Amino acid sequence: MIVRNMYKLYLAVILMFFSVLTTRGNEADTTKKKVDIARIRYHENIEKQQKQALSYNGGDGKVLNVSKNKDINAFVTEAIINEVDILKDTIESAGYLDHRLKVKYLSGLENLVKGFYNGWRNKSFNPAMGSILVKNYKALMQADTKKQDISPIVEKASYEVGNININGEGTALYENIGYAEARNILFRKFCQKNPDKVLPMLEQYFSVPFADSLVAAAAHRNPNQLYDYAAATRTNVGRLIRRNNDSLVKAIVAIASSKSGQQYYPFIDEIVHERLTLQDIYDVMGDNVQYYRLLVKTQTAYNDRLIKKDTPVAYDKLLTKLKDRAENVFIEQINALHDSPDNIRFKILDPLTPQELYYLIVLGEDVIYTSSYKGVYNRMMQRLSTPAGDSLLMSVRFDKFKKFIKLAAGYNKLDEFLATMPDSSSQRLMMAFVRGLEKTGTLEDAVDVADSYGSISNPLVRRLIDQEIEKNLLEGKQKQERRTIVIYDILQTIFQSSQDSSIDISAKLNIPPVYKVDYKDLVDDSGRVVQQVFFYGDKDGKESYANFMSMFTNAGEWKVKKNAEWTEIRSAKGKPVYIYANLPLDYESGLDSIAQSKMAAYMEKHNLKPSITIHRGHSYWVGSTIRNLAPSSKIVILGSCGGFHNLDDVLRTCPDAHIISSKEVGTRIINEPILKAINDDIKVGKNVEWLTIWKELSARFTTGDAKERFDNYIPPHKNLGALFIKAYTRQMGSME
Structure with missing residues (x-):
């Protein structure tokens, strides 16, 4: 009974809609007036935009093809074609509008249809909102003709609608007393929708009353972007940034103004919280070992904070700088001296602690030679005060430990490393190695686990990994988490096939043949x-x-x-x-x-x-x-x-x-x-x-x-x- 009533209601709405459409079509016929020759081209421009829209996206030239739903298409066509035609004729026949105002509002109407069409094409405007767009223009035009402030109307509209009617090149509202405020309102809405585009847009909206708040918010959301803009001293945005009183913004400005800003910037969070000064960093910048040591020390402190869900500002920049120094200062030299005796080749590593050597390993995967890896690994283990691998990992807060295990397996050092700790610790470590692969933003950890498996010869370790994968796969199925299921199912299949070539891995994983070309x-x-x-x-x-x-x-x-x-x-x-x-x-x-x-x-x-x-x-x-x-x-x-x-x-x-x-x-x-x-x-x-x-x-x-x-x-x-x-x-x- 309920379904039948709903169907009747739906049918009544549709009939009413087409009745309105027919009425409006007749209304267009009765209100259509002779166009003054001085304004013919403005009418033609509107019709030109309408024809383009009617033919776009496979349209038949009669109905806008904005969706697969015919009712929606008819509804939008009614707004952009019929209602716009009525409004066009209404403007033309309005006795209270002189020629200049008629041209202004006709141009605004052309701007509306053009904005609708272009927004539909570039996917910046949902064409199903065509009726709302026309309704908004009518309200704006009515307020404007009465010399009323349009900003309250813009405040109630969506950004997409307001952007076309207010910010379009042919807008008719540029003389309204509320025009400037309306643009400010739209810019605020833009910033809420596009936080990463605030600074580029501020260059033309630098005078908005909330500019300083936007700069401060941008600094805390994306300090790297603000750093780039802070260096541009002659731009409007650069001047806004330099006058800002936020502590983070002021620190970024101080660093960006320095010739060695790139060396200071990775420590921005420490500087803001007064745990480091620019002088502290300057004192070690000329010494490769001391600067690298400060990077490692800060990375460890940041890891403590990350464990507490407290992400330091510009954390990614610290890691990037740490990787750069590891590769280009230390690893590059020991690689280049691969034909030299070890006492010469590895001399640059003499001052480094086990933790500092650890970061050379986990950050140098892309460039380190095999012999370089073994030299760094051996020195790292020899310098441990307590020769226990679990103690080493705890001292670096298990940072990038999955990468460390993967490399140890690849270079045949994993069994040796696991043997330095109690069995219970090595088992927990390998279980953690396999867990949580679905939680990262990339596949790198999962691929590291896959790569490592083929290098692990210890059957006990392999069995432990197999069990943990089975456990995580079952948990994923119980929670119906597709990504978890896919990751662990693939790992289980390829690990089984690596030990049993009778398994048709191509068929099971839907990939091309792996055993032959x-x-x-x-x-x-x-x-x-x-x-x-x-x-x-x-x-x-x-x-x-x-x-x-x-x-x-x-x-x-x-x-x-x-x-x-x-x-x-x-x-x-x-x-x-x-x-x-x-x-x-x-x-x-x-x-x-x-x-x-x-x-x-x-x-x-x-x-x-x-x-x-x-x-x-x-x-x-x-x-x-x-x-x-x-x-x-x-x-x-x-x-x-x-x-x-x-x-x-x-x-x-x-x-x-x-x-x-x-x-x-x-x-x-x-x-x-x-x-x-x-x-x-x-x-x-x-x-x-x-x-x-x-x-x-x-x-x-x-x-x-x-x-x-x-x-x-x-x-x-x-x-x-x-x-x-x-x-x-x-x-x-x-x-x-």
């Missing part, structure tokens, strides 16, 4: 398999290039052609394989980069799309290779790839790429057999089968240094971090 997916339209190889012009790059070229000396197998900037290698028999490798020209002059660019341009011109991309060189060159990665790549061989961010970047460019990487710096004794195995399969038109290739290579490297080096290489089907990203993207629609 079909030959048909590697060939281009001309039947060629094209490979692109990146070399760099340092000493190691030149040696690597010479070693690489030694694989193609058999003239019966390969044809080699060299020019000034790259080498072209073609198979002499079997299926066509084309390999393009740039020459390792001088990197200090940027000639290696130029050679890569010219080679890429040649390949593009001749439609040579690489399906295999190979990086040869140190890990610090990997970023350059990834930036130049062709989207057509199906196999990407990176060597030491540097972790989540590089995997993420590769898969954003090549979502289905099979990635071969290494925990440590690549070596020719492993690289070349891998490349030869791939090329041998391709030349006879075979699929690239990773299980078969890795089994054959494992039989070849069975003892000593060669086995240890080979074990550090990760084949695509064991690259659990990459598999996780692929599966997550398929299930959730994006990486984040």
Whole structure:
């Protein structure tokens, strides 16, 4: 009965609506007046805007197509077409309006339709609000003709409606006594809706009475943005910032005015709370060790506050500066001295505490060499007053401990680290390592867990991780939290498949095959398999290039052609394989980069799309290779790839790429057999089968240094971090 009554009510509303529509249509016919020749173009401008709107979004020229709902379309059409036409004719026939006022209000009406159409197109205005927009204009025009203040009307309207009728270029309300106040009202509404755009907009609204409050609020919400604006002393916003009395704003101004502002700014929260002065920071700025020490000390203090849900101002800037100093002062030097004796190579680390060494590890993942990592790790553990890993983590408040565990696992130090603490502590640590992966804003922690699993040899630790993943998965299902379920279900599946190759991980996770790359997916339209190889012009790059070229000396197998900037290698028999490798020209002059660019341009011109991309060189060159990665790549061989961010970047460019990487710096004794195995399969038109290739290579490297080096290489089907990203993207629609 209730449903039937509701249906009758709905039907009555619809009939009433169309009755009104018909009445208004008739009203338009009776009120339409002859247009004065002096104002014809203003009427035509309105009609032009209406016609554009009627044809937009697949419109038929009669009804505005603003939604899939025909009733809404008819309702909006009534407002923007019929009501506007009536209002247009009403203005034209109004005896109490002279020519100038008629032109003004007709221009305002054109502004309304134009604002409606443009806002609909750029998605800044919901077209379903068309009727409200017209109603608002009528109210504004009525008040204006009576010389009444329009600001109360604007106060009641939404920002989107008021912005069109008041702030549009053709607004009719510019002479109203309340116009300035109306614009102030709209700006306040804009600030409430767009807090991150306040400072840019203040440049033209600098005289609003609440400008100082906006500046103070902007400082506390986004101090980094305010710092950038504070440096612009000659702008309106810059002057507003400098006159402000808020303590945070004043501190930012003082720092922005300094020549060394970027060195002071990471400590802004400490300065505001008078725990540090500019002089305190100035006193250590010239000493790399002391400045780094102050950064670590402040980071630890900030971690204490974060535990209490108290986020320091510009916390991200402190971490950025800490990472910069770790990489560019300490790690860069010990990497550069990799051929020097340890007492020379690691001398710069002599003054550092275990906690300061810890941050070199967790912040240096993207650049640290394997030998550098081991040197830093060993010194960190040796300098602990109590040789217990849990005590170390407590002293840094467990900051980035998941990254530390991931790296320890990757460099085969995890078992050693866990052995320094009681079993109960190591178990709690590994449980915490797996927990809460759904709570972070990125996938980095989850990918770190995935990457670590393949490096953990201790069956007890593996079992503990498996149990914790099962527990978190069940909790996610009970709470019906989709992201939690997806993350832990993927981890469980890839961990099980890493120990049991009979599991069809592709089918379970809805991702492309992980154990092989079909030959048909590697060939281009001309039947060629094209490979692109990146070399760099340092000493190691030149040696690597010479070693690489030694694989193609058999003239019966390969044809080699060299020019000034790259080498072209073609198979002499079997299926066509084309390999393009740039020459390792001088990197200090940027000639290696130029050679890569010219080679890429040649390949593009001749439609040579690489399906295999190979990086040869140190890990610090990997970023350059990834930036130049062709989207057509199906196999990407990176060597030491540097972790989540590089995997993420590769898969954003090549979502289905099979990635071969290494925990440590690549070596020719492993690289070349891998490349030869791939090329041998391709030349006879075979699929690239990773299980078969890795089994054959494992039989070849069975003892000593060669086995240890080979074990550090990760084949695509064991690259659990990459598999996780692929599966997550398929299930959730994006990486984040």
